[in-house]
Amino acid sequence: MDMGIGGKGATLGLLPAGISNAATALVESLKINSISEEVRRKRPVVIKRRNGASEQITEMANLYFSWTKLPIRFWSKIEDWRRWEIESFNMLNGDRFRARPSGQRAVIADKLPGESLWDHMNHGTLTRKMLAAAAQELHRAHQFWSDEFGGRWSHGDATTTNVIYDPPTGRARLIDFEIIHEQWLPARARHADDLLVLLLDMVGIISSRQWLPFALEFLRAYNEPKVMRELKKQLVLPGGLAWIWWEVRTNFAAPAKIKSQLERLREAIGKIEPYRFAPAMRSRKSRLPSITCQVMRPGIPIARSRNRAISEIANAVSPGMPSRLPITR
Numbered sequence: 001m002d003m004g005i006g007g008k009g010a011t012l013g014l015l016p017a018g019i020s021n022a023a024t025a026l027v028e029s030l031k032i033n034s035i036s037e038e039v040r041r042k043r044p045v046v047i048k049r050r051n052g053a054s055e056q057i058t059e060m061a062n063l064y065f066s067w068t069k070l071p072i073r074f075w076s077k078i079e080d081w082r083r084w085e086i087e088s089f090n091m092l093n094g095d096r097f098r099a100r101p102s103g104q105r106a107v108i109a110d111k112l113p114g115e116s117l118w119d120h121m122n123h124g125t126l127t128r129k130m131l132a133a134a135a136q137e138l139h140r141a142h143q144f145w146s147d148e149f150g151g152r153w154s155h156g157d158a159t160t161t162n163v164i165y166d167p168p169t170g171r172a173r174l175i176d177f178e179i180i181h182e183q184w185l186p187a188r189a190r191h192a193d194d195l196l197v198l199l200l201d202m203v204g205i206i207s208s209r210q211w212l213p214f215a216l217e218f219l220r221a222y223n224e225p226k227v228m229r230e231l232k233k234q235l236v237l238p239g240g241l242a243w244i245w246w247e248v249r250t251n252f253a254a255p256a257k258i259k260s261q262l263e264r265l266r267e268a269i270g271k272i273e274p275y276r277f278a279p280a281m282r283s284r285k286s287r288l289p290s291i292t293c294q295v296m297r298p299g300i301p302i303a304r305s306r307n308r309a310i311s312e313i314a315n316a317v318s319p320g321m322p323s324r325l326p327i328t329r
Contacts, residue, residue, distance in 0.1 A: 049106040114166035133172035135221035154190035192230035204253030
């Protein structure tokens, strides 16, 4: 069955039973973790605990990704999730912060200072400086080796919710490693997808006037022409059941608006010669991944995070189009 771009009103009842169950599992995946905050040894921490049915729920969600040929998946096994979550967090943030296991089902991580780009975006306080910091951190993260991929690391779910910006330091940091790219996907495509996910997160929230300048600032700060060329290939609206996930990733923005914005960005990227990316990032190029936060087996990380979006996936194909749920941390 092909929903296409006009399939927003389709119901779960019109989908094949297996796909309907998998889409429902995406909604339930929001419940795979319970998240709480505490103060331990005078340090604020975040505790993520996998719930009882998490493995079955994430396996069903992965069926949807597989059927729609989306090259991402949840870590369904708890022990795999904890390994990837802890090692990714420590690899990227271990210069000042640490994550560690707790019991059999939980991870405890130091709470990072600052607010998410998602919060800034919705409060109207998102700036180009914040986006440049996010791009620089993604670029730094993409330089780490990952044994899991046999190549460079990638996030898999680099939404604005998962980028924390700290104003005093001007530093952005990445969190939440519940979702991982498929291992067969080349590094360049994985890195382009990380950029795409953040750009799509903005397209339905940022004004049309601001979106292109913000997007170009983000891409210039990332400064990787080969990844830009790969990104251009991905700036095309999908059809079929994959469109459900794109609706979620774009916060249910109108398809015409998404198409227009992506076409403008694709055209703008084509006009930017590689040398024009370099000035914005010349100072950052000397910044190498920190060896102080490298784990014994670098880049073995874990996965979850499109939670904010996932909670609406069933409603996305229900008769009434829902509004976005509030985010709490």
